[in-house]
Every structure is written in C-alpha cells, then in structure tokens.
Amino acid sequence: MKYVDEYRDGKLARGIAATIAREADPARLYHFMEFCGGHTHAISRYGLEDLLPENLRMIHGPGCPVCVLPIARLEMAIECAQRPNVTLCTYGDLMRVPGSRGSSLLKAKAAGADIRMIYSTLDAIRIAEKEPEREVVFFAIGFETTTPPTALAVRAAHKKSLANFSILCNHVLTPAAIQSILQSPEVRELGSVRIDGFIGPAHVSTVIGLQPYRFFAEEFEKPVVVAGFEPLDVMQAILMLVRQINEGRHEVENQYVRAVTEFGNERAQAEVAEVFELRESFEWRGLGQVPYGALRLRPAYQNYDAEKRFGLEAKPAEDNPACECGAILRGVKKPRDCKLFGTACTPDTPMGSCMVSPEGACSAHWTYGRFREATKAAPQRRSVA
Amino acid sequence: MSVQQPIRRKLDVKNGRVDLSHGAGGRAMGQLIEDIFHAAFDNDWLRAGNDQSAFDVEAGRMVMTTDGYVVSPIFFPGGDIGSLAVHGTINDIAMAGARPLYLSASFIIEEGFPLADLKRIAASMGEASREAGVPIITGDTKVVERGKADGVFISTAGVGVAPPGLALSSDAARPGDFVVLSGTIGDHGVAVMSKRENLEFETQILSDSAALHGLVAAMVAAGGAGIRVMRDPTRGGLAATLNEFAHQSRVGFAIEEEAVPVRPEVAAACEFLGLDPLNVANEGKLVAILSPDVVEATLAAMKAHPLGAGAAVIGRVVEDPNFFVEMRTSFGGGRIVDWLSGEQLPRIC
Numbered sequence: 001m002k003y004v005d006e007y008r009d010g011k012l013a014r015g016i017a018a019t020i021a022r023e024a025d026p027a028r029l030y031h032f033m034e035f036c037g038g039h040t041h042a043i044s045r046y047g048l049e050d051l052l053p054e055n056l057r058m059i060h061g062p063g064c065p066v067c068v069l070p071i072a073r074l075e076m077a078i079e080c081a082q083r084p085n086v087t088l089c090t091y092g093d094l095m096r097v098p099g100s101r102g103s104s105l106l107k108a109k110a111a112g113a114d115i116r117m118i119y120s121t122l123d124a125i126r127i128a129e130k131e132p133e134r135e136v137v138f139f140a141i142g143f144e145t146t147t148p149p150t151a152l153a154v155r156a157a158h159k160k161s162l163a164n165f166s167i168l169c170n171h172v173l174t175p176a177a178i179q180s181i182l183q184s185p186e187v188r189e190l191g192s193v194r195i196d197g198f199i200g201p202a203h204v205s206t207v208i209g210l211q212p213y214r215f216f217a218e219e220f221e222k223p224v225v226v227a228g229f230e231p232l233d234v235m236q237a238i239l240m241l242v243r244q245i246n247e248g249r250h251e252v253e254n255q256y257v258r259a260v261t262e263f264g265n266e267r268a269q270a271e272v273a274e275v276f277e278l279r280e281s282f283e284w285r286g287l288g289q290v291p292y293g294a295l296r297l298r299p300a301y302q303n304y305d306a307e308k309r310f311g312l313e314a315k316p317a318e319d320n321p322a323c324e325c326g327a328i329l330r331g332v333k334k335p336r337d338c339k340l341f342g343t344a345c346t347p348d349t350p351m352g353s354c355m356v357s358p359e360g361a362c363s364a365h366w367t368y369g370r371f372r373e374a375t376k377a378a379p380q381r382r383s384v385a
Numbered sequence: 386m387s388v389q390q391p392i393r394r395k396l397d398v399k400n401g402r403v404d405l406s407h408g409a410g411g412r413a414m415g416q417l418i419e420d421i422f423h424a425a426f427d428n429d430w431l432r433a434g435n436d437q438s439a440f441d442v443e444a445g446r447m448v449m450t451t452d453g454y455v456v457s458p459i460f461f462p463g464g465d466i467g468s469l470a471v472h473g474t475i476n477d478i479a480m481a482g483a484r485p486l487y488l489s490a491s492f493i494i495e496e497g498f499p500l501a502d503l504k505r506i507a508a509s510m511g512e513a514s515r516e517a518g519v520p521i522i523t524g525d526t527k528v529v530e531r532g533k534a535d536g537v538f539i540s541t542a543g544v545g546v547a548p549p550g551l552a553l554s555s556d557a558a559r560p561g562d563f564v565v566l567s568g569t570i571g572d573h574g575v576a577v578m579s580k581r582e583n584l585e586f587e588t589q590i591l592s593d594s595a596a597l598h599g600l601v602a603a604m605v606a607a608g609g610a611g612i613r614v615m616r617d618p619t620r621g622g623l624a625a626t627l628n629e630f631a632h633q634s635r636v637g638f639a640i641e642e643e644a645v646p647v648r649p650e651v652a653a654a655c656e657f658l659g660l661d662p663l664n665v666a667n668e669g670k671l672v673a674i675l676s677p678d679v680v681e682a683t684l685a686a687m688k689a690h691p692l693g694a695g696a697a698v699i700g701r702v703v704e705d706p707n708f709f710v711e712m713r714t715s716f717g718g719g720r721i722v723d724w725l726s727g728e729q730l731p732r733i734c
Binding site: 050368 | 649707716718719723
C-alpha cells in the first residue's frame with residue numbers, strides 16, 4: 001500500500017527506537033500524553049511499548065469521541081430514537097455504548113426503534129429525502145474532524161429545504177479539553193499525574209492547524225508535537241518530545257508536515273463557523289463540564305436542532321460507580337487499575353465507554369496489550385526454541 | 386374418451402417471481418422444483434423423486450455437518466449464495482480430513498423473489514457441486530410472505546467419510562507444532578463488502594469461495610496423522626480460528642505478521658474500512674496445525690495444489706497458561722490477536 005507502508009516500516013522503527021534509547025536521559029522520567037484515540041490505537045496495535053525505554057511512559061488521553069460522550073447525551077439519543085416516526089442515523093461505533101441500566105442504541109433498535117448505521121452525513125440527508133414522512137435525526141458526535149461534514153449536511157438540508165432533517169449535536173473541541181486536563185487538580189497541584197508533553201492530534205490538526213496549541217505550550221510550559229496516526233509518526237514524535245525535554249524547550253512542533261499547516265483548513269473552519277457557535281459549557285465524560293468545550297447550532301439554523309424540535313433535555317445519569325472511565329480519560333488511572341477491567345468489562349460486554357471504541361484506552365489495552373501483564377505475572381509462557 | 390390434459394405453462398423464468406403457490410405443495414411447487422432445482426442439480430437420486438435419498442455407507446468414520454447461508458448481497462464478485470453453500474458445506478466436511486460424499490439443500494424463499502435469480506443460483510450450485518464431484522441428493526423448498534425473509538436463505542447438510550486412523554481435533558495442537566495457512570486472507574469478506582448498499586467501492590477483489598477437499602486429500606496423503614487439526618477461517622477470520630484452537634487445545638500461539646499473506650488490494654480496502662484482515666472472513670482458505678515431522682512434506686503438497694499455491698508457515702504453537710494468540714507485528718512490537726467483539730460484517734455467509 002503506497003503512502004501507508006512507508007510509515008509502518010519495521011527497520012526504520014528500530015532505528016528511531018535506538019535513537020530514543022540513546023538520547024533519553026536515564027535520570028529523567030518522560031511521561032507523554034497522546035491526546036487522541038487514533039494514537040492510542042496505533043501504539044497498542046503495533047506494540048510500540050516494546051520499543052520504548054523503561055523511563056518513558058505513554059499516558060492515554062481522552063481523545064476518543066465515543067468515550068467522552070456523557071451518558072446523559074446518549075440517553076437523550078435513545079429517547080429521541082424511541083419517538084414514533086423518528087429515524088435516528090448514527091455512526092456504527094456508537095451502537096454498543098452502554099447507557100444507564102444497561103441500555104444502548106443496539107438494544108433500542110432490537111426493541112423496535114428505527115436506528116440506522118450510516119457511513120457519511122450525506123447518507124442521512126439521502127434517507128431524509130427518500131422518506132419524507134420520517135423525522136430523520138443525525139446523531140452528530142466527534143471532534144473538529146467530523147464537525148465539517150455535519151456542517152455540510154446542515155447546509156445541504158437548508159439548501160434543499162428539508163423539513164424532516166435535524167441533528168442532535170455533540171461536537172466537541174480539542175484545545176478546550178487539553179486545557180481542562182492541564183488545569184485539573186491532579187495535574188496542576190497534586191502532581192499525581194505527571195505529564196511532561198503532548199502528542200498533538202493528527203486529523204483534528206489538519207482542520208484547526210498548529211496555532212491553537214501555542215497558547216498552552218507557552219502557558220503551561222509543555223511541549224506539543226502534532227503527529228500523524230501511523231506508528232512511525234508516533235515514534236518520531238516521541239523522539240521530538242524527548243529532545244525538547246532534554247533541551248528545556250516547550251514548543252509546538254509539527255511532525256505531521258505532510259498534512260498539517262499553521263492555520264489548518266480554513267475552508268472547513270469557515271463552514272463550521274457558518275453553522276455552529278460555542279456552547280458556554282458542555283459535559284465531557286471523565287472531564288466534567290468543560291467551558292467552551294463544545295458547539296451548538298447558530299440561531300439561523302435552529303430549525304435543524306433536534307433538541308429543540310423534540311424538546312429533548314439531558315437528564316442526570318450516573319456512570320456505574322465501579323467504572324473508572326472518568327479517571328482513565330484524565331490519565332489519572334490506567335485501565336488495569338479498574339476493578340471491572342477484563343472481568344465484568346470486556347469489549348464483548350462493555351460497562352464503560354473506554355471499552356467500546358477501538359480507540360478507547362481500555363479496549364486498546366485489552367485487545368492488543370494485555371499479554372504484557374500476563375507475561376510479568378506468569379512467565380511460564382515459553383516460545384519454542 | 387380420454388381425459389383432457391391441462392396445458393402445462395412453462396415457468397416464466399425471465400420475468401416471473403416466486404409466489405406463495407410455489408411453496409404450497411401443489412403443482413406449482415412441483416414445477417418450480419423440477420424446472421429450477423432438478424434441472425440444475427440433475428442426478429439419479431433427484432430423478433427418483435423421493436422425499437429422501439438412499440445411498441450405501443462406506444466403511445470408515447462418517448462425518449456430518451449442517452450449515453445455513455444468508456449472505457447479503459446474494460450475488461457478489463467471485464460467487465453467489467449458491468456456490469458458497471456448496472463450497473462451505475464441502476469445506477466443513479473436508480476439515481475433518483474427510484472425503485465429502487453427498488449434500489442436501491433446503492431453500493427458504495421470500496415471496497416476490499425473481500425466478501431468474503433463483504435459476505441463476507441453482508445453476509451456480511449445480512456447477513459447484515459437479516465441479517467438486519459431490520452431488521446434491523435431496524432438498525426442500527419453502528416460500529414465506531414478503532418481508533419474512535430477505536430474498537433467499539439456503540440450509541445445507543453434508544456427509545462424508547474420513548480415512549481410517551485419522552482423528553483431527555481442535556484440542557490436539559501441541560507446543561512446538563507449526564501453523565500453516567493455505568493462502569491470502571480477507572478476500573471473501575472484502576469482496577462481499579464492496580457490494581454492500583451504502584458502502585459500494587470499486588475493486589477487482591474476488592471472493593476466494595472454493596471447495597477445499599482436493600487440497601485436503603493431498604495434505605492427508607502427505608501429512609497423515611501428523612495433521613493435528615484443520616479449520617476454514619470463515620466468520621471471524623483467522624483471528625477467531627486461532628483463538629478457538631488456543632482455547633480448545635489449551636496452548637498459545639506465536640504468529641509473525643509478516644508471514645501472513647494479504648493481497649495489497651485487500652489490505653488497502655481494510656485500511657479505509659477500518660478493518661483488520663485477521664478478522665475478515667474467508668471461504669476458500671484453511672489453517673492447519675501440523676506436527677513438526679510432517680511440516681515440510683505437507684507444505685510441499687499444499688504448494689503443489691492450485692488452492693494451496695500461496696501456503697505459508699505463519700507461526701508456532703507455544704505453551705501459554707493464558708491461551709493468548711500473540712503476534713509480532715511487522716513494525717517490531719508485540720500484540721494480542723483477539724476475537725472480534727460485536728458484528729464487524731453481518732451476513733457475510
């Protein structure tokens with residue numbers, strides 16, 4: 001596969017791994033948070049931990065759109081889907097996210113709700129056009145990467161005067177979340193979470209550019225390296241972070257030069273700005289209320305707001321008290337610190353959102369990495385000589 | 386004076402559709418069975434027109450299987466639900482090291498299904514069964530109201546006979562054994578996906594759907610009792626098969642990602658669909674666990690067969706109290722190869 005295999009080259013990886021091992025100061029700790037689930041997945045899928053020195057640790061961040069969706073918003077979607085005449089269109093990875101009391105979109109669908117999995121926002125527009133008697137609601141979630149397609153869908157509906165189309169908007173903003181993590185007591189005062197630097201988002205940064213990260217690199221004195229989602233990208237970004245730490249720098253650097261520019265995709269930003277405005281506050285699962293951390297439709301497009309159209313309100317909904325997704329999303333705990341991890345909670349029977357999406361820290365660790373603990377605990381596993 | 390003979394109208398295969406009378410047990414059903422199924426599967430057993438077929442049992446260990454086919458879409462690049470039903474059933478018998486002898490086929494057809502499509506499916510089944518030398522000797526036809534099925538579903542059964550002394554079993558893998566794969570993975574799943582509604586994409590990939598009993602016969606001749614177990618990695622792909630072996634044999638696996646053959650087109654399609662080829666279904670591939678003393682001969686026999694030309698050793702069986710399937714990635718790190726959770730590709734076979 002041209003333009004992909006080049007970034008998965010094992011020989012180059014070993015070269016970078018050797019450089020990291022040589023340059024990482026054994027007297028220091030290097031704790032880096034990869035914000036995005038895409039990076040978490042690449043780290044687990046390619047076994048990057050095996051290539052990193054002992055004193056360098058990756059902390060998995062909250063950048064998985066499915067993981068940070070609060071239960072109350074999911075319940076709202078389920079309630080909406082159960083209304084007569086409503087067709088709820090959603091991306092497939094939301095189907096199995098557990099709500100409160102074991103509910104999920106998948107179960108609501110089995111019980112008769114008209115919930116359809118789509119691959120593109122335009123599929124939802126097509127359904128609305130084809131079935132004018134149905135109220136078609138698109139369950140819009142995601143970071144800056146998935147917001148422009150939602151904006152385009154709203155604009156398309158507006159242009160076609162589609163009266164039976166609306167969106168349930170849960171779009172959230174990455175920089176606000178990073179800032180919220182850096183300002184959390186665990187990181188700021190208690191020091192219980194050590195974060196020495198960030199691997200910045202790949203796809204999100206193609207849209208927003210490097211600019212938005214400059215503030216907290218300076219303010220919080222943490223280096224940020226924006227990196228692509230391929231494993232070599234991640235290795236190279238780690239090396240760049242190690243060098244910044246060693247040299248006492250805290251800058252925004254761009255490893256993903258093939259896709260990310262200083263100011264990002266300004267056309268996409270303009271589409272989003274046309275349709276959306278900031279919410280003063282929005283709940284992120286794990287992080288709590290994040291000020292200016294999400295978007296809602298502008299007044300000019302209110303007709304497409306499913307919350308208003310159906311009078312939907314977020315009802316308080318609690319996570320399972322034993323579920324540690326919140327602490328895991330903040331980097332305070334590791335998946336294996338959770339009592340439910342691997343026992344009651346597995347990808348087949350997820351209790352928390354981090355176990356549902358393949359980008360979630362728990363799912364990635366369970367699916368790809370759990371042999372590491374087993375090997376430490378029970379070294380009986382023997383390869384054939 | 387002779388009794389009037391009603392004119393027997395020919396089935397309108399070109400424009401006609403299956404209606405409820407085709408499943409009602411009357412003349413219309415008889416005509417459908419005769420003109421579509423008997424014509425396509427043509428053999429003495431069916432011509433006898435009984436509700437069952439009799440055959441003499443060979444000496445040896447009999448093997449039996451049953452299978453259902455609900456693939457969507459019904460026609461896909463490289464095959465259709467009919468050929469798939471024949472190949473899939475034969476392969477389930479063959480994975481016991483057995484020689485498949487006879488098949489049955491039962492059709493559940495949705496009212497309104499085009500007769501032309503039914504004829505095409507039957508023709509494809511007949512051809513697959515003749516090519517494999519395994520006749521379809523009994524069957525059944527039911528028609529359900531529109532909306533109670535999706536086009537056509539096919540259920541099959543198969544019987545075969547295993548050579549004496551051969552007792553393949555999924556609990557027989559032992560540390561030190563070799564894992565052999567007969568060719569590229571993921572072809573069937575990607576070919577079917579490429580024709581799914583909402584997802585259609587341009588590709589040259591064909592399903593690998595094929596009957597593997599010829600390949601198995603060559604392997605049994607070369608490897609004999611040194612073949613511990615075989616399985617065709619269909620739904621759930623190679624990952625599911627290896628995990629089943631690991632748990633049933635209470636062992637672990639050490640797999641080399643670089644040794645697992647994947648076509649570049651399949652790798653590319655999986656990349657943009659967000660799939661792992663290890664989880665994607667195959668319909669003409671097998672995984673065999675071989676004891677070290679027969680690896681060389683068995684692999685050579687596989688490579689000499691057209692359906693095993695791409696065969697490769699992809700890893701070893703190891704001791705592991707956790708029964709993990711571990712893989713060294715081509716990137717250099719280690720990872721687990723797990724069962725897939727949830728549905729990746731519903732109705733793939």
